[in-house]
Amino acid sequence: MNASTVHSLHEAGQRRYAAIAERLRGEITSGRWPAGAAIPAETTLLAEFGVALGTIRQAITLLVSEGLLERRHGRGTFVHAGLTGASLLRFFRFGKEGDHEVPVSNIHKRTQTVATAELAAQLGIRAGANVIHILRSRWLQGEPRLLERIWLDAKRFSAMAESDPATWGDLLYPEYAARCGVVVHRASETIEFGTLTAPDAALLRLPAKHPCAVVSRCAFDIAGRCVEVRVTRGDANAFHYTVNLT
Amino acid sequence: MNASTVHSLHEAGQRRYAAIAERLRGEITSGRWPAGAAIPAETTLLAEFGVALGTIRQAITLLVSEGLLERRHGRGTFVHAGLTGASLLRFFRFGKEGDHEVPVSNIHKRTQTVATAELAAQLGIRAGANVIHILRSRWLQGEPRLLERIWLDAKRFSAMAESDPATWGDLLYPEYAARCGVVVHRASETIEFGTLTAPDAALLRLPAKHPCAVVSRCAFDIAGRCVEVRVTRGDANAFHYTVNLT
């Protein structure tokens, strides 16, 4: 990391703390500072950039507010470790209220196919590029509750094509991190209602055309690239979703 | 506002900026500093509390991050003005995509009734207390799209019981602010799936038992008290809702 241009960036009208934040952001999004790792101490950065403590702290505070960094008092500042996925499925209501058991995964299919234009646009790859497609159901209390279709860029996730699905855990995001070095940092979900096709209904042990909730998710890495597209269906009558709005 | 205790609070182990923030929070949540009003300048507060600029700024930053204050460079710091409600209904998809027209309101009923135990618990009043109940539909492109049931504490919202509904605008939150001095600061929504009763279906010009999305909202004022309970129903096939997760 070369600090020499920080002051010249400042001359160009940019704030010093913003210039420093941009440099740190580069270290993070490029992966040179990997998820979960500690970044240099504030006093180290202060000397490296030749600025006052307050300026370094302002830069770090900015990245903390963006969710890229986490401060831990007395220990250091760390690159945000990413989502496990467990917190993203708290929305379906099955069995006991307040029960946050992770549903068991049952992989039905893992195939390679080519991206449609729409999927390619979402994943930021070219139409016709290879993608991995996963079909799985997720079980709670011995019953299939959710049906998930997942698409991944085959190039980036080659380890997911080569490894044995039986060795995967119930949560896929830790697998992405461990096997492919891809950390999911945020996600965007769209909720709609529909009805189940006959094959999907059979997998969920529901009648064909049964009403279902459809949750379409795009998961993004720390650099803001979409890395996974996932469509989840479940019984509409067992669906509830809570959101806080400001 | 008496600043004399700030340093003594500090002695008690609390941080100075936290003690100051607590004082400012009191001015806001009590209504002494009303929504939309400017608070004293940083230099004024600095002198009043006898602390350095950085400490005042840290206190204000805390309240900004809580959504209680808004900074405007060169103009001042203001108490958050509250939600209009327009941003809360961007989620139903009707007509053209990206169209954010505000649906026209049609009041069907405004009655006084008594709170059930559940409603009273939500509104923070005693069971059996008087509440105002409003039934209205909301129209877009000449069609009824949403059916809303709204409950308000009759004591706090007496102006909504006395005024002529024909004089209300399509958005109720500005009416609450203007007529009752109640500002909606945040809201919590739960989404579920259901089917329409015959009377509700008739008002929405849909067949009885038609699938519907049910959005149940609690709206909170700046002090965190629930001031409105609202249940909205609309055609499930026209529903979509997008959320960002971190």
Added chain:
DNA sequence: AAGTGGTCTAGACCACTCT
């Protein structure tokens, strides 16, 4: 004890908004 982030000071100067 050493190292980390957190708080606080006192003061200078910059950038934006309004009159």
Added chain:
DNA sequence: GAGTGGTCTAGACCACTTG
């Protein structure tokens, strides 16, 4: 030009975590 919030400095000291 006057008043507001925004940036930056140089340094002191506090609170938390780990070896």
